[in-house]
Amino acid sequence: MSEVKLSRTVVVINPQGLHARPADLIVKTACRFQSHLEIVKGQERVDAKSMLSIFTLAALPGTELVVEAAGPDAAEALEALCKLFERGFDELEDKSENT
Amino acid sequence: MKFADFVSVDAIRADLQSDTKESVVREMADALLEAGKISAGELDSIVKAIMKREELGSTGIGRGVAVPHTKHTSVDRLIGTVAISREGVDFESLDGEKVQLFFLLISPPDRPGDHLRALENISRQLRDDMFCKYLKQAKTREDIQHLLEEADNHQFSA
Numbered sequence: 001m002s003e004v005k006l007s008r009t010v011v012v013i014n015p016q017g018l019h020a021r022p023a024d025l026i027v028k029t030a031c032r033f034q035s036h037l038e039i040v041k042g043q044e045r046v047d048a049k050s051m052l053s054i055f056t057l058a059a060l061p062g063t064e065l066v067v068e069a070a071g072p073d074a075a076e077a078l079e080a081l082c083k084l085f086e087r088g089f090d091e092l093e094d095k096s097e098n099t
Numbered sequence: 100m101k102f103a104d105f106v107s108v109d110a111i112r113a114d115l116q117s118d119t120k121e122s123v124v125r126e127m128a129d130a131l132l133e134a135g136k137i138s139a140g141e142l143d144s145i146v147k148a149i150m151k152r153e154e155l156g157s158t159g160i161g162r163g164v165a166v167p168h169t170k171h172t173s174v175d176r177l178i179g180t181v182a183i184s185r186e187g188v189d190f191e192s193l194d195g196e197k198v199q200l201f202f203l204l205i206s207p208p209d210r211p212g213d214h215l216r217a218l219e220n221i222s223r224q225l226r227d228d229m230f231c232k233y234l235k236q237a238k239t240r241e242d243i244q245h246l247l248e249e250a251d252n253h254q255f256s257a
């Protein structure tokens with residue numbers, strides 16, 4: 001069985017960047033999957049299942065990153081991680097959450 | 100960013116007495132107060148803000164390290180301190196390990212970049228196993244200060 005390897009480009013859109021709470025969300029989400037998950041910023045490549053690694057990216061708002069997933073559940077894992085970025089880790093100021 | 104840019108040397112504690120999350124945060128905030136980095140009137144508000152942040156998810160990031168932090172309007176630049184617990188403290192870390200190394204950060208609300216760069220520095224240096232090990236073994240404030248200086252001078256990580 002060949003391993004699936006997928007990648008997608010995401011942008012950090014929440015105003016605080018990848019600080020501890022978003023990193024925590026990434027790690028918790030990534031750890032639900034078996035696949036090997038990495039986040040790439042330029043030459044840097046870090047394990048999406050380690051907060052310490054994610055912090056080394058110092059990803060400010062506007063930073064473009066590539067999420068890579070390799071493994072049996074790569075597609076689902078990639079989708080779940082990219083969704084976090086797209087939602088701005090639920091830290092977007094203008095979200096209206098009435099009702 | 101270097102440790103010297105945000106760590107208040109006088110507030111470094113080599114032997115934390117506290118054994119709970121809140122008391123560690125308070126002991127470190129007290130150290131910043133004694134070092135003249137925060138004012139007595141703001142102490143409670145800072146401790147509360149840090150604990151409120153912890154409720155959103157522990158800042159125990161694994162490998163026996165925690166980075167309790169908050170934004171606070173009473174500071175006009177990023178300030179922080181380092182403390183070590185001999186026994187380790189249960190900080191509800193992601194990996195379930197007790198925490199021995201604490202980096203407490205207080206940043207002005209409008210400076211997310213500085214906060215991220217401090218986290219970057221801490222995590223980069225801690226990736227070095229020797230730095231981590233030496234720091235956990237440090238016995239005095241001077242030992243810790245010296246290790247942070249060496250790290251700032253790239254004695255450890257490449």
